[in-house]
Amino acid sequence: MSGYVEAQLVILCLSTIYAYGIYIPAASGQLNLGAAGFITLGAYASAWFNSADGPGLPVAVSVVLAMAFTGIISFFISFPILRTRGVYMVLATLAFAEVVAGIVINIEFLGAAAGMGVDDHANLLVIAPVAVLVILFSFYFMSTRFGLSLRSIHDDESVATLFGVKVRTSKVIAFTVGAMIMSLGGSLYGHHFNYIEAQTFNVLLSIFILLYVLMGGTQTAWGPLIGAVFFVVVPESLRHVAESLGWHWLGEGRFLLFGVFIVLLMVVRPEGIMTRTLQERMADGLFFRRQESKGKQVESEG
Amino acid sequence: MLGGVYVMVAVAFTLIIGMLNFLNFTIPALFMFAAVLMWATMTGSLPIGNDLMLAVFGPDLLWVAGIIVALAVTAVVSLIIERFTYRYMKAKYGDATEHALPLVSSLGFLIIFEHLVIGTWGSDPLAIKSPFGDASFHVGEILFSVPQILSLFISLGVVTLLTLMLRTSKLGRALRSIAERPDTAILMGVKVEHIVSVVYVITGLLCAIAGILFTINYTIVDAYIGDTVATVAIAGMVLGGLGNVWGAIVGGLFIGILEVMSIWFDADFAKIPIWGMLLAILVFKPTGLFGHTAIGKGKF
Numbered sequence: 001m002s003g004y005v006e007a008q009l010v011i012l013c014l015s016t017i018y019a020y021g022i023y024i025p026a027a028s029g030q031l032n033l034g035a036a037g038f039i040t041l042g043a044y045a046s047a048w049f050n051s052a053d054g055p056g057l058p059v060a061v062s063v064v065l066a067m068a069f070t071g072i073i074s075f076f077i078s079f080p081i082l083r084t085r086g087v088y089m090v091l092a093t094l095a096f097a098e099v100v101a102g103i104v105i106n107i108e109f110l111g112a113a114a115g116m117g118v119d120d121h122a123n124l125l126v127i128a129p130v131a132v133l134v135i136l137f138s139f140y141f142m143s144t145r146f147g148l149s150l151r152s153i154h155d156d157e158s159v160a161t162l163f164g165v166k167v168r169t170s171k172v173i174a175f176t177v178g179a180m181i182m183s184l185g186g187s188l189y190g191h192h193f194n195y196i197e198a199q200t201f202n203v204l205l206s207i208f209i210l211l212y213v214l215m216g217g218t219q220t221a222w223g224p225l226i227g228a229v230f231f232v233v234v235p236e237s238l239r240h241v242a243e244s245l246g247w248h249w250l251g252e253g254r255f256l257l258f259g260v261f262i263v264l265l266m267v268v269r270p271e272g273i274m275t276r277t278l279q280e281r282m283a284d285g286l287f288f289r290r291q292e293s294k295g296k297q298v299e300s301e302g
Numbered sequence: 303m304l305g306g307v308y309v310m311v312a313v314a315f316t317l318i319i320g321m322l323n324f325l326n327f328t329i330p331a332l333f334m335f336a337a338v339l340m341w342a343t344m345t346g347s348l349p350i351g352n353d354l355m356l357a358v359f360g361p362d363l364l365w366v367a368g369i370i371v372a373l374a375v376t377a378v379v380s381l382i383i384e385r386f387t388y389r390y391m392k393a394k395y396g397d398a399t400e401h402a403l404p405l406v407s408s409l410g411f412l413i414i415f416e417h418l419v420i421g422t423w424g425s426d427p428l429a430i431k432s433p434f435g436d437a438s439f440h441v442g443e444i445l446f447s448v449p450q451i452l453s454l455f456i457s458l459g460v461v462t463l464l465t466l467m468l469r470t471s472k473l474g475r476a477l478r479s480i481a482e483r484p485d486t487a488i489l490m491g492v493k494v495e496h497i498v499s500v501v502y503v504i505t506g507l508l509c510a511i512a513g514i515l516f517t518i519n520y521t522i523v524d525a526y527i528g529d530t531v532a533t534v535a536i537a538g539m540v541l542g543g544l545g546n547v548w549g550a551i552v553g554g555l556f557i558g559i560l561e562v563m564s565i566w567f568d569a570d571f572a573k574i575p576i577w578g579m580l581l582a583i584l585v586f587k588p589t590g591l592f593g594h595t596a597i598g599k600g601k602f
Contacts, residue, residue: 031402080585087325090405091540092584098533098577106574203533207327207409214406255417262410263386270403 006124010192012232013124013131014185019212019224020138021182026218027142028150028174029157030082034093035182035209036201037100038070042183043190043201044110045069047118050191053109059120063187067180074179078172097206105198115197122191130188134181135225141177142221150174154218215265217272220279227273234258305558306457310512311535312554313461313547314505320545321481321501327408328383329535330528331415332506335379336372336513337523338419341428343368344517349422365518373510380506383411384499412528419525427524430517453515458551460511464504465547477501481545534561540580 018035025032048054049062057065077096084092110116141147149170152160161167190196208231216227238254241247265273311333318326339348344364346352348371359367387404468474476497479487488494516531517523538557542549560576 031405080581083585087319087323087544088584090325091536092581094533094536095540095577095581095584099574099581102574102577203529211406211409214402253417253421256414256421259410259412259414259417262413263407266403266407266410267386 008232008236010124010127012229013127014189014192015209015212015228015232016131016225017134017185017188018182018209019216019228020134021178021180021185022209022213023216023218023221023224024138024141024150024178024181025171025174026213027147027154027221028171029154030171030175031086031090031210032093032175032178033090033203033206033210034097035206036203037093037097037206038074038179038182039186039189039205040097040100040104040198040201041070041073041179042066042186043196044104044116045183046187047116047190047196048110050119051116052119059122059191063184063191066187067183070183071176071180075172075176078175078179082168082171082175094203094206097201097203101198101201111197115195118190118194118196120191121194122188127188127192130184134184135221138181138224139221146170146173151219211262215262215272217274219271219276220274222274222279223272230273305555305562306454307512307516307531308535308538308558309461309551309554310457310508311531312538312542312550313464314508314512315532315535315539316542316545316547316550317501317505317508319539320547321477322388322404322498324387324404324408325536326387326505327405327532328380328387328411328415329505329509330532331412332376332380332383332509332528333513333516333531334523334525334528335415335419336376336510337517337527338423338428338513338525339372339375340365340368340514340517341430341523342423343371344430345428347423368517369514372514373507376506376510376513377503380502381499383408383506384502386411388498388502416525416528423525425525427522429522431521447519450519453519457512457515460508461547461551464508465551468547473497473500537576537580540583 018039021038022032022035043066046059046062046066049057049065050059055062081089081092081096104110142150149160149165152163152165153167153170157167186201212227212231213224214227215230216223216225235254235258238257242254269275311329314329315326318324318329342348343355344367346356346364348355355364355367355371387407468477476487476492477500479490479492480494480497484494512531516527534557535554538553538555539550540553541556542551542553557576
């Protein structure tokens with residue numbers, strides 16, 4: 001495998017992990033524009049636990065400890081943040097990310113503005129399985145009773161309350177679990193590139209991750225995967241197509257096309273690429289075509 | 303002086319939030335686009351019509367041409383954006399992330415404009431020669447630059463005119479009625495579609511003026527200036543209360559002054575109190591320091 005493909009795969013895996021971290025709160029209707037904040041927390045915490053100046057723990061332990069650390073912080077921050085909703089929540093999470101960046105950049109032993117070196121390395125062979133695990137976990141998580149209650153909050157909060165769903169608790173858990181997944185992604189980022197810098201985790205990163213999820217669709221657990229794959233693979237492959245065809249305008253303007261695509265997608269498919277109906281239709285087409293058509297007949301006769 | 307730019311961008315944000323309840327990320331794009339257009343006209347780097355500009359305005363007055371081009375293009379572009387963000391907001395599919403729809407479209411536009419500029423003029427900083435030289439005067443020990451002072455007054459003047467317009471004119475009344483209760487506004491015969499286009503053009507022009515002033519004062523622009531200015535302007539807006547024009551003015555000025563004062567302390571350190579305060583305001587007093595405008599569900 002060439003270094004280029006490997007690098008792209010790592011980016012793809014990390015983006016997928018981040019996207020699921022945003023997706024789990026988004027599945028309960030929370031728009032989190034603070035991805036960068038949680039990624040920063042994870043990356044720095046894991047780097048510190050792992051560093052020789054700190055406790056010098058092995059990678060696996062420090063990554064898990066970093067997740068726990070981020071989990072605790074996001075648990076406490078989730079109570080004030082979840083008082084807000086809609087535009088306010090977007091702004092509040094954005095503010096949180098900025099506060100984290102501001103704090104990290106002023107801490108001397110974390111390298112301050114110069115960034116921080118990370119000791120142990122994690123390559124694709126570690127990152128890819130973790131990404132797969134995160135995906136599987138999210139699918140499982142959303143298929144449980146708890147995932148169902150998140151979906152109900154997403155669709156209609158007041159009705160969910162009426163049916164006895166503990167809205168506040170569910171939201172806090174979703175927020176915290178999402179933050180821990182992002183922290184995992186962040187610490188893997190740090191261990192892969194062996195160097196972290198608070199400025200790389202900026203607003204633009206948060207915006208892009210939120211876009212992955214919203215473009216992929218928040219209704220099913222396929223959404224963030226499709227969104228992340230799409231966002232990472234399409235611009236890169238467009239670049240290759242442009243190079244092989246010698247179309248310079250395409251190579252330079254591919255992000256332009258991408259922006260146009262986002263706007264148009266919102267016009268024709270505001271729920272994102274993957275919706276629940278589409279998922280059901282595809283599942284029917286693949287596995288249960290006969291039974292489904294029979295079932296429909298029975299239904300219409302009955 | 304940056305305060306003036308922040309004020310205008312913050313007012314643009316707040317108008318859209320107050321009326322349409324959505325965070326419009328095309329505002330930084332329009333700001334940046336106007337600034338770059340100003341640069342392009344002044345240096346003769348427009349894709350078309352450079353000779354025409356030079357013929358009509360002459361080399362000394364190219365900055366006038368720049369202002370006209372930037373304002374006109376931004377106004378047209380705002381209408382296009384309106385077509386693709388607001389008009390589809392009403393396509394409800396009834397769940398909690400539906401208000402994200404125009405947000406995503408506007409982010410799409412942000413990407414489009416940034417890469418339009420990068421594709422046309424590259425991502426390096428673009429510099430002009432200031433048409434006003436370095437005119438300045440002293441008051442005591444303090445050095446004032448003439449364009450900067452002028453810009454501050456222009457931006458405050460524009461914003462004051464806007465608030466006067468909101469308060470007294472028929473259009474202003476319609477705007478406020480939509481902000482307060484859109485359904486009732488429709489019943490009372492306010493042409494909402496029409497007025498919303500007007501709001502987009504107004505915010506577009508505000509951003510354009512801010513962008514033009516930025517170019518004249520800083521003489522260096524690039525495709526990313528919108529992002530930084532916008533985060534600061536958002537901070538100013540939240541500080542003053544979402545949807546409150548006067549709040550945005552005071553908030554924008556406050557952040558501008560704070561940034562100037564950060565000469566005396568570390569700029570990165572200033573981030574913590576500013577954004578921490580914002581977080582606290584959002585959580586405990588979402589109407590902001592001066593705000594009182596109903597925002598939330600039930601809009602469109």
